[in-house]
Amino acid sequence: xxxxxxxxxxxxxxxxxxxxxxxxxxxxxxxxxxxxxxxxxxxxxxxxxxxxxxxxxxxxxxxxxxxxxxxxxxxxxxxxxxxxxxxxxxxxxxxxxxxxxxxxxxxxxxxxxxxxxxxxxxxxxxxxxxxxxxxxxxxxxxxxxxxxxxxxxxxxxxxxxxxxxxxxxxxxxxxxxxxxxxxxxxxxxxxxxxxxxxxxxxxxxxxxxxxxxxx
Ligand code: AP5
Numbered sequence: 001x002x003x004x005x006x007x008x009x010x011x012x013x014x015x016x017x018x019x020x021x022x023x024x025x026x027x028x029x030x031x032x033x034x035x036x037x038x039x040x041x042x043x044x045x046x047x048x049x050x051x052x053x054x055x056x057x058x059x060x061x062x063x064x065x066x067x068x069x070x071x072x073x074x075x076x077x078x079x080x081x082x083x084x085x086x087x088x089x090x091x092x093x094x095x096x097x098x099x100x101x102x103x104x105x106x107x108x109x110x111x112x113x114x115x116x117x118x119x120x121x122x123x124x125x126x127x128x129x130x131x132x133x134x135x136x137x138x139x140x141x142x143x144x145x146x147x148x149x150x151x152x153x154x155x156x157x158x159x160x161x162x163x164x165x166x167x168x169x170x171x172x173x174x175x176x177x178x179x180x181x182x183x184x185x186x187x188x189x190x191x192x193x194x195x196x197x198x199x200x201x202x203x204x205x206x207x208x209x210x211x212x213x214x215x
Pocket of ligand 1: 013014031032035053056057059060064084086088123127128136137139141171198199200201202
């Protein structure tokens with residue numbers, strides 16, 4: 001199964017990708033996580049990416065395409081995967097289609113996770129992440145047992161730089177401008193299914209399974 005999770009920042013792509021990854025035993029490929037690891041490692045890629053990410057802007061297409069080409073079609077290409085955060089521009093989506101065609105494979109489904117902006121703002125501004133194991137919490141809906149400490153590994157929790165309110169607003173504007181056109185792109189090739197993502201994670205997962213079952 002090769003699927004894309006599409007949707008605005010904070011709608012729950014990462015949360016659902018993790019559940020699906022366990023269920024289908026295929027990797028979650030999150031371009032945001034790959035870039036954040038590069039930033040943490042202080043690599044050249046990380047330094048370049050941080051200039052854009054800290055402002056809520058997209059990292060340039062050529063960087064992202066190089067990265068995804070290597071991950072999906074380099075040595076030991078995975079048979080199935082969940083793309084979380086890629087593609088995000090029409091250039092990326094068209095290039096991905098081209099890569100699929102060149103490698104004689106195809107995408108199975110694109111799931112658009114949908115929720116209103118007020119809810120998204122709440123989810124993002126209350127997200128906390130473990131610095132050590134990267135587990136994701138939410139102060140409103142999924143708080144840790146002990147304030148500021150990861151339940152799983154005891155690491156410290158922090159707020160992502162791009163989860164500050166001004167940056168969230170810009171990420172949403174960037175999403176509307178650069179990523180929303182992908183909805184029509186994938187509709188036009190009959191791959192898009194929309195999932196109501198306003199419920200709790202379990203309900204959203206059930207909505208996803210309905211779409212996958214009907215596929
Ligand atoms: P990325 O890390 O991909 O960020 P994003 O798309 O903005 O998505 P988020 O990680 O913010 O949210 P999510 O939808 O995964 O939600 P989550 O499950 O965490 O990208 C970051 C940056 O990297 C970009 O801005 C860009 O600069 C760069 N980048 C990455 N990919 C790129 C690309 N392809 N091209 C160019 N640049 C790229 O949930 C959010 C919160 O809500 C959590 O606290 C969670 O616990 C909670 N939650 C989740 N689901 C529910 C629910 N159902 N009910 C209640 N709470 C919930």
